[in-house]
Each structure stands twice: as structure tokens, then as C-alpha cells.
Amino acid sequence: MERYNFSETEKKWQAYWNEHDSFKAENNSKKPKFYALVEFPYPSGHGMHVGHIKAYSGLEVVSRKRRLEGYNVLFPIGFDAYGLPTENTAIKTGVHPRQVTDENIKKFTSQLKRVGFSFDWSRVIDTTDEDYYKWTQWIFLKMFEHGLVFRDKTLVNYCPSCKVVLSNEDSQGGKCDICHSDVVQKTKEVWYLRITEYADKLLEGLDSVNYLPNVRLQQENWIGRSEGAFVNFTVKETNEKLRIYTTRPDTLYGVTFMVIAPEHPMIEAHRAEIANIAELDAYKEECAKKSEFERTQLVKDKTGVRIDGLTAINPVNGKEIPIYISDYVMMGYGTGAIMAVPAHDGRDYDFAKKFGIDIIEVIKGGDISKEAYTGDGEMVNSGVLDGMTNKKDSIAKMIEFLKEKGIGEKGVQYKMKDWAFNRQRYWGEPIPIVHCPVCGDVPVPYDELPLKLPPVQDYKPGEDGESPLARIADFVNCKCPKCGGDAKRETDTMPQWAGSSWYFLRYCDPANNTAIASQESMKYWLPVDWYNGGMEHVTRHMIYSRFWHRFLYDIGEVPTPEPYAKRTAQGLILGSDGYKMSKSRGNVVDPNDVVDEYGADVLRLYVLFMGDYEQAAPWNESSVKGCKRFIDRIWALQDIVTDGDSYSEDLTPIMHRTIKKVSEDIENMRFNTAIAAMMTLLNKIEEKGSITRGEYRDLITILNPFAPHITEEIWQRMGFGGALSDSKWAVYDEALCADKTVEIAVQVNGKIKAKLNIPADAEQDEVLKLAKADSAVAGLIEGKSIVKEIYVKGRLVNIVAK
RNA sequence: GCCGAUGUGGCGGAAUGGCAGACGCGCUUGACUCAAAAUCAAGUACGAAAGUGUGCGGGUUCAAGUCCCGCCAUCGGCACCA
Numbered sequence A: 001m002e003r004y005n006f007s008e009t010e011k012k013w014q015a016y017w018n019e020h021d022s023f024k025a026e027n028n029s030k031k032p033k034f035y036a037l038v039e040f041p042y043p044s045g046h047g048m049h050v051g052h053i054k055a056y057s058g059l060e061v062v063s064r065k066r067r068l069e070g071y072n073v074l075f076p077i078g079f080d081a082y083g084l085p086t087e088n089t090a091i092k093t094g095v096h097p098r099q100v101t102d103e104n105i106k107k108f109t110s111q112l113k114r115v116g117f118s119f120d121w122s123r124v125i126d127t128t129d130e131d132y133y134k135w136t137q138w139i140f141l142k143m144f145e146h147g148l149v150f151r152d153k154t155l156v157n158y159c160p161s162c163k164v165v166l167s168n169e170d171s172q173g174g175k176c177d178i179c180h181s182d183v184v185q186k187t188k189e190v191w192y193l194r195i196t197e198y199a200d201k202l203l204e205g206l207d208s209v210n211y212l213p214n215v216r217l218q219q220e221n222w223i224g225r226s227e228g229a230f231v232n233f234t235v236k237e238t239n240e241k242l243r244i245y246t247t248r249p250d251t252l253y254g255v256t257f258m259v260i261a262p263e264h265p266m267i268e269a270h271r272a273e274i275a276n277i278a279e280l281d282a283y284k285e286e287c288a289k290k291s292e293f294e295r296t297q298l299v300k301d302k303t304g305v306r307i308d309g310l311t312a313i314n315p316v317n318g319k320e321i322p323i324y325i326s327d328y329v330m331m332g333y334g335t336g337a338i339m340a341v342p343a344h345d346g347r348d349y350d351f352a353k354k355f356g357i358d359i360i361e362v363i364k365g366g367d368i369s370k371e372a373y374t375g376d377g378e379m380v381n382s383g384v385l386d387g388m389t390n391k392k393d394s395i396a397k398m399i400e401f402l403k404e405k406g407i408g409e410k411g412v413q414y415k416m417k418d419w420a421f422n423r424q425r426y427w428g429e430p431i432p433i434v435h436c437p438v439c440g441d442v443p444v445p446y447d448e449l450p451l452k453l454p455p456v457q458d459y460k461p462g463e464d465g466e467s468p469l470a471r472i473a474d475f476v477n478c479k480c481p482k483c484g485g486d487a488k489r490e491t492d493t494m495p496q497w498a499g500s501s502w503y504f505l506r507y508c509d510p511a512n513n514t515a516i517a518s519q520e521s522m523k524y525w526l527p528v529d530w531y532n533g534g535m536e537h538v539t540r541h542m543i544y545s546r547f548w549h550r551f552l553y554d555i556g557e558v559p560t561p562e563p564y565a566k567r568t569a570q571g572l573i574l575g576s577d578g579y580k581m582s583k584s585r586g587n588v589v590d591p592n593d594v595v596d597e598y599g600a601d602v603l604r605l606y607v608l609f610m611g612d613y614e615q616a617a618p619w620n621e622s623s624v625k626g627c628k629r630f631i632d633r634i635w636a637l638q639d640i641v642t643d644g645d646s647y648s649e650d651l652t653p654i655m656h657r658t659i660k661k662v663s664e665d666i667e668n669m670r671f672n673t674a675i676a677a678m679m680t681l682l683n684k685i686e687e688k689g690s691i692t693r694g695e696y697r698d699l700i701t702i703l704n705p706f707a708p709h710i711t712e713e714i715w716q717r718m719g720f721g722g723a724l725s726d727s728k729w730a731v732y733d734e735a736l737c738a739d740k741t742v743e744i745a746v747q748v749n750g751k752i753k754a755k756l757n758i759p760a761d762a763e764q765d766e767v768l769k770l771a772k773a774d775s776a777v778a779g780l781i782e783g784k785s786i787v788k789e790i791y792v793k794g795r796l797v798n799i800v801a802k
Numbered sequence B: 001g002c003c004g005a006u007g008u009g010g011c012g013g014a015a016u017g018g019c020a021g022a023c024g025c026g027c028u029u030g031a032c033u034c035a036a037a038a039u040c041a042a043g044u045a046c047g048a049a050a051g052u053g054u055g056c057g058g059g060u061u062c063a064a065g066u067c068c069c070g071c072c073a074u075c076g077g078c079a080c081c082a
Helices: A006-019 A050-068 A084-093 A097-114 A130-145 A169-174 A195-208 A213-223 A249-254 A265-269 A277-289 A292-298 A346-355 A391-405 A519-525 A541-554 A591-598 A600-609 A621-640 A652-667 A671-688 A693-703 A708-718 A764-773 A775-781
Strands: A033-038 A072-074 A149-159 A164-166 A184-193 A226-235 A240-246 A257-260 A305-313 A320-325 A337-340 A408-413 A433-436 A440-443 A477-479 A486-489 A530-533 A566-569 A741-748 A751-759 A786-792 A796-801
Touching (some): A006 A097, A006 A591, A006 A600, A006 A708, A033 A050, A033 A519, A050 A530, A050 A591, A050 A600, A050 A652, A050 A671, A097 A591, A130 A149, A130 A440, A130 A541, A195 A213, A195 A541, A213 A541, A213 A566, A226 A249, A226 A391, A240 A249, A240 A257, A240 A337, A249 A391, A257 A346, A265 A277, A277 A305, A337 A346, A391 A408, A591 A600, A591 A621, A600 A621, A600 A671, A600 A708, A621 A693, A621 A708, A652 A671, A671 A693, A693 A708, A741 A775, A751 A775, A764 A775, A764 A786, A764 A796
Parallel strands (some): A033 A530, A257 A320, A530 A566, A741 A796
Antiparallel strands (some): A149 A164, A226 A240, A226 A305, A226 A408, A257 A337, A305 A320, A433 A440, A433 A486, A786 A796
16 A cells, blocks of 8 residues: 555545535535534734634534534634734735735634635635625614614723723723733713613523533623612702712621722812812822722722712711722712622722721621621621521512611612724725704615725825725715715724624525625524534623623514524644743744645644643644654555454454444534544454454544545545545444453552453343452452442442451 | 532543543554555553552542542633622
């Protein structure tokens, strides 16, 4: 047998699949459907990364198995091509982003094809395509129509380097997600999507889907629902209400001061009444200078200033308490004002200690002279609540009390904020809104979509934080669609998350030019049966797309409330040095290099064999060679193949066991142990020295999803008929999985003393007799009384002797 | 700080409460070769042995990597969220 020529063979089969449309999904099929989705890549200039290969290989294997099992499989791919890196490359090199994108997509496509992924290439989408973003704009307008889009002037996260407004999601940790520079706070006119209106629906929806527990948890944390109460305090001097939100209304009697955010409007409204307004202004200015990062991450010590001239009255006991401003209270959460209970809140405690404020215990159990007590206990000094010990009951009772007295009510808050939806950049979907001096914000009529991104020469952002589109007079100046008067177009574009929020819908029917996709196609394919991707997309992309999908469901445009029935996530591939792969570290592995040297099958096998699919694992060049050896040995089996479509007697149990193991492991994403099981089988076959045609056929069938090229080639050479990709998955018989004889361990008092070869179905009496007769065992139990005898079938015997 | 995950040979990692270290890498020895690579064969947790070994300390059990209690470390998410 000649050596396996992987490069020739892989090209041959890739061409074959291409010509035969082997992986084309059928929209009108009687077969059961399976929709497998992987996160479509952002086509960056660096080309693909082995991490992409691992991310796609998981569902690639599942998809190939499903096809052999008789499913009509939709396994699509596309490109999430709008975004800053492309625009920045364009600015740096002077090449238009359209051209940069096209080149990058070409590069990615060729890389993906070289790996032999079974994507349906007839359904490729590109979010920057006019026929695609037309529908992104269409969905935006639908949201506008339904009141989910609004404009507001607020403090936003602004990246001075990228010159764009960032969402909270894009500026986690106070760093720009794209360029990693520090984000600053800036007042800006911002478009928002009212995602908070969907907070509860997004939470409830989690009950109906099968997400990895960790994924679900992160989404829940992100939405951050908390239940509590709103309480109205009164400001003595102005007789106005100061409204707060608290999750612990049961501690109201322990309130000894109040704190409001530096930006709280009460200060501006009562400048005249406040004696130390200059001091407050100075503090406010100091706070404004701090970035959100400094404000939340670096500040350990509490700072603040007492408002001189305003006093609050605790509505439950009439006590007068001071009001402070401090930056540990945020304007963006709750009401921007809190009641402070130093005895039972760590932050309030720190503040009270620093400013010498009273600390009143209302829950017994801690030592408030040392620290705040946040645990449970008996209520004291608390009027109607005194003597209660259950926190839940106390809270309920207090809420009831507040309601009765008309001073407060139950309330719910979310950490999730509305989605800042505009960017001052060129390479994004234009926001289809016209600003009319008469009519206000007017949507571009649906029949004028797509609102095309004008081809320009100069796509650098404006120094003033304006979009480059603002400089294009042709684009900006227009007529109001409503009144026909002179108007100006919105010049900001959508964020990168827009196009990826609905792409899975487009795959159902990618060429449709009258709808996002036909109802028929969506009814057939949705929901996505299995979605795999990175943990880093769990809180942003996943939340956004679930929001869009749920909205489309609510207005009757899609047939399912949830887009993804199941969600898993792969672990990172680390560099061989154990660090995250990055250009700057120089530890990035290019999949092309691996394909050149070892072949696509080896690359695919290795990324799945290297460890637990969901865990991170470092790249190891030597281990890649191990997979190469495996492939070559599978190839060499052609030399020892013998006639016979059935299994040989001695290999029957392990054949059935391996098929079972591989079948089950693929479903559980335990690809590493599936491959290990096939290696074990191979070892056994080599030890035996021969393999029947039937055994070989089934072995390459279960290996096919992992290593499709070599298995197709062997299939053809062996003359099994047709193409393996059109064949059937191997079946196993549970009854034939067990070996006839087994080796069991013999323990005395839990320690292994001997081994026995016995028939698998041997009875306990028989086995114990054999065990006691063993020379190593006999001596140990002689003269002792046997307390207990345990026999675990096929495993071990344990004799407990005293 | 809160939430979650993880901790097993030289390395990546396997183990429905039932023989810890499957499988792969690496390494050692041998074969082939003038030699090397590749390939093939044997071995490979530690210990001379009795034995000892799954981050540490306890516990349950005939039997614990696995279950329970208490720690430690690493990673990830959230973070003055009231």
C-alpha cells in the first residue's frame, strides 16, 4: 500500500462534495430537520485562527453524523462583516472597507473550504450585503414603529481613540472592547433600543431552552433582576419627595442617612436652599473627571459631601436624617438615591464610619461595632417588624405597611440597561431615520430600503465625534418622507451587534427579497436545534439576538418565541506557552500551516482530541503528530483487510462498544473520548492483525464525521458503493457489547490482592469460591471470620475479614 | 466582595461510588539504517520492598478522584447594582 497522500485526497473530495452539493439543506424535505448553528466569523485581515476550527468542528461532527442518520441538516456559515477593525484597516491602508471585507471573506472562505467543513455554501450570508442589511434596517424600523427605539441625551461610554459611543457591553471594565483604551463619560445624543422592556421575557424564556448551566447563569446575572421596594422619603426644607429603591425595605428603621448620586437632579433644583453648594459643585466636578472604571474599580475609600441645608425625614419613624452626595451611588440604577443602613450594608457602614454617622442595629446576630451584619436574624428596633425572624416575611410585611401608609410600594429593578444603538462610524448599517424640523424623527419608508451606505472616499471619523456620513451632503440632505420638506438624514450607523442579531433567520431563506425569510422556511427550520459558540458571546450577542427574535415573535414575524433550543460553548485553544493566543505574544497557530503539513483531517481530529471540548487547552505540536499517526494507521488497515461483511467473533464486542461510545460521545460533545475509543479499537485490530470488510466499513463510518476525506477515499477504494457522505451511520447492538470473559479484581478489606479471569455472567457463589481459593487471598483470610462479601458483576470481589 | 467552574503522572487528559492514570504526547530500550528521520516492538505514577498516591484537613462507606463538612489555590463572570 502506498503512503496516504493527504493533500491530493483532500482536494479530490472537497471538489467532489462541491460538485455534488453533498451538504445542501433542502427547504422542502420530508426528512426530519436538524439546524446546527455556529457563530459566523468576523472576517478579519489576520485570517482564521485554530480557535475558529475548534469552534466549528464540534457541530461539524454532529452535522455529519445527523446526515448519516437520515436528517435534513442545515449547517450554514456566513460573515459578520461590519465593524471597526475593517474600518481601521481601511483608514490605515487607504483601501476601501468594501474591498477589505471582500478580500477577507475570500480568504476566510478558502480557509474554511480547505478544512472540509460540510457547510451549505449556497446559503452564505454577508451582513454588509445590501440584500442583507435591508432587513436589518427593516427590523429596526419595526422596532421604531412599536416604540422600542428612542433617543435620549445622556452620559455615555465614549472611546476617545475609536471616537465612538460604546454600549455597556462593549466597555466592560472601563476599557474599549475594540482598542482597549480607557473609556470616558461624555454627554451625547444616543439612539436606544428598549431592551429593558424585554428583561422579564428574556429571563422567563430561559426556562424553555436547554443552555449550558453556565450560559444561563451569565444571562441571568447580566439581566440582573432584583426585587425590592420604592420608598418615598420627604425632604423637610422643600417638602418634596426623595424616592429611593431598596432590596431591604425590612431595614427601614435602621436608616441613619441618605445618599444621592452626584448627578441627582435634586441638587440643581435646590441650589438656593443648599448652603454649601460650592463644595458640592467641586465634588461633582471631581467625580465627572473619573472614568467609570476609576469610580467603580479603584476607589476603595468612600468619599462624599453632606448637603448642608437639606434634611430627610424617614417616613416610618419621622426621624430627621442627613443627606449626602457620594459617587458610590449611581444615577443609572434605581432612582439615583439610596437609604443608607450602615448596620446592615457594607458600603453604608464604611461611609458611616468615615463620616461619623450613627449605626443602628435592626437585625440581631452580628457585631455592628466591628462590621456590617448582612445575615438573617431577629428584627429589633423596628416597630411593626419587631420579633420577626424570617427575612422574606419581614420584607413582605414592610411592603404591605408602606403601601397602607402610601409611602412606598413593591418594585423591580434590572442591572441591564437599554441598548445604546448608534456608532459614529462609516462601516455599519445606516440608521434609516430622517430628522425633519417639522415632523421630528421620521422613519425611512419601508419601500425605500435598503438605505444604502454611500460610497465615499473619506471614512475617517470626525474629530467632534461625528460620523463620516455627516460630511456627505448628498446623503444628509433629503426630503421628509412625511411632509416633503427639507430634512436631514441620521448619519450614525448601527453597532456591529445589529447584523448578528438575526442572521440565523436569514439562513432559512437567504435569497428572499420580500421578507427576512419566508414563513414557510422558518416554520420548517426554527428553532435552531443546537447553537455552539464562545462564552464571550453569551451576554451580548446572545441577549441581543434573543431580544430581537422575541420582538419579531411578538409582532408575528417568526414562529418561535426563542431562537435557540440548545446552546453549548467550546473552550479556547491556548498557545503552546499556555497563554491565550495573540498576535503580540506570537503564539498564534495558523490553520493553513497545519493543513499544509498534516492535512485537514489531522487538524480536525486534533482540535477535538486535545481535551474536553468545553475546556481551554494549550496547543501542542507533538500531539498533532499523534493524530497524524492515527490517520496513517487507519489507512494502513487496507493491507490487512479480509473478506466478510460481518464482524469476526473476537472483535464483535469491541466493535459494538466502540460504535455505541462514539455515537453517544458525539451527542454529549465528548469528542476526545470518542476519538480515544476509536484509537483503542485500532490498537486491538492491529494486535489481531486483520480486519474484515464489514469491520472496516463501520470503523471508517464512525470516523467519517471527524476525518471525512480519508474515510471517503478508503470507502471508495474498498468499493463499498456510492459516497460515504450518502451512506448510513453504523448501528450497534447493546446485547453484543459485553465481552464473554472478564478480569475482575479481588479485594481483601478493600485492598486489591489478586485478579481473576472469569466468565462475565458468573454467579456470586462461584466467584467467591474461586477468589478464596486464590493463593494470595487464602493466606489473608485464613483463621479470620468473614464479616461481609461483596461481588460487583464484571468488576470486583471484596472480602471483609476480621 | 458576590456567583460559578476547576485542581489527577513529565505534559494534554480518562474514570455510572467498584482495579486511578483509558487514549495521546513525551521519554527509555530494542529492531530497521552508514547515520538520522519515519516506522515497528517492549517499557514508562512514586517506591528496593512492604507500601504510598487524584490541592489540603476531617467525615460517611465493605469500597471515595467521585458523596458530605471545613479550608487553600487557579481560572472565568459580575461588581459601590442599593
